[in-house]
Amino acid sequence: MEYSARYITEDIKLSSYEDKFFKSDIMFDQHMLVWFLSGETKIVQADATYFFREGDIFLIPRNQLATIINYPKEGQPHKTVVMHLSVERLRDFYAGKNIKPQSPKCQKIYHFSNHPLLESCLASLIPYFDMKDIPGDIASIKITEAISILRTLDQEIDQVLANFEEPGKISLVDYMEKHFMFNLPMEQFGYLTGRSLTTFKRDFKKAFSTTPQRWLIQKRLELAHYQLAEKKKKPLDVCYEVGFENLSHFSFAFKKRFGYAPSHLYDKNIGY
Structure with a gap:
């Protein structure tokens, strides 16, 4: 670039x-x-x-x-x-x-x-x-x-x-369920939900019974599968819109989770 x-x-x-x-x-x-x-x-x-x-x-x-x-x-x-x-x-x-x-x-x-x-x-x-x-x-x-x-x-x-307020403490579950597709450092997710990094990780573990990294990948892959299967979007577009940084990582994680590559699902939908 x-x-x-x-x-x-x-x-x-x-x-x-x-x-x-x-x-x-x-x-x-x-x-x-x-x-x-x-x-x-x-x-x-x-x-x-x-x-x-x-x-x-x-x-x-x-x-x-x-x-x-x-x-x-x-x-x-x-x-x-x-x-x-x-x-x-x-x-x-x-x-x-x-x-x-x-x-x-x-x-x-x-x-x-x-x-x-x-x-x-x-x-x-x-x-x-x-x-x-x-x-x-x-x-x-x-x-x-x-x-x-x-x-x-x-x-x-x-x-x-004219609103100069900083983010206050809000529902972590509601916020993360709505914003999981954004690939940000955990510190920023903590800031936006009104928490320190330590408090964010503690509250996250309590709410979801797993780590933020594992949960985020799972949620992004589920959304990717829906976008490919139901919305018939292209794998490249889906990759970036659900929070992955490059197509190779997305394809690897998707195949590991579902047993087939995102391109296979896309080709199936368009009749190849």
């Missing part, structure tokens, strides 16, 4: 993946506003799958799990302008505003398709990526402008951007 990035500041970058494919499971610790210049991305969350391409603008809120799959398209790299909306900067923005947000009812990505105000704001950043001497306050001005536009476009966005 050939990756390059140019920065105005650490909060604003022009990101480019030159390879044909890139996949990562991510928990974002900052809100991310993204404008697509070229390429294509599939973002898989527990309850939804999104496809974004040239011209799309979207906001990924912090502390959300997602599988990101990037594709170049028509010979063009996967290229985006990314603006991080940090908690520190948002605290400054909302200081003095009488806003008492409630925790969002569900996790989702906010899509602002080809909106002229946001596009104009983000497009105005492009010349700065080629400059050596950048005005010191330009990033702050542009991020403030973007936040103001987001608030104009979606009156409920304050419930997300």
Whole structure:
């Protein structure tokens, strides 16, 4: 994978993946506003799958799990302008505003398709990526402008951007049953369920009578079998969507569990 990035500041970058494919499971610790210049991305969350391409603008809120799959398209790299909306900067923005947000009812990505105000704001950043001497306050001005536009476009966005709470202790069983397909370190699963790593492992053993690693592989293989048998998806797509890092490991684990390769099940479904 050939990756390059140019920065105005650490909060604003022009990101480019030159390879044909890139996949990562991510928990974002900052809100991310993204404008697509070229390429294509599939973002898989527990309850939804999104496809974004040239011209799309979207906001990924912090502390959300997602599988990101990037594709170049028509010979063009996967290229985006990314603006991080940090908690520190948002605290400054909302200081003095009488806003008492409630925790969002569900996790989702906010899509602002080809909106002229946001596009104009983000497009105005492009010349700065080629400059050596950048005005010191330009990033702050542009991020403030973007936040103001987001608030104009979606009156409920304050419930997300002005919410500075950290994850509290929640039901480990409910959370893991919904998010097992994301391949994250155990420390992050612990953080998202309001637990230290030690407490997470202890509570997990008590709830599931096995280790997290064994349980996760079993759940991912069960989901993979369902996706192949019932949804008739391709093994490569299933591999990455259920939490495996590469096709060879997925195929080996699947055959060990079910006695045949995922390609056998797929070929059977399409009549080979």
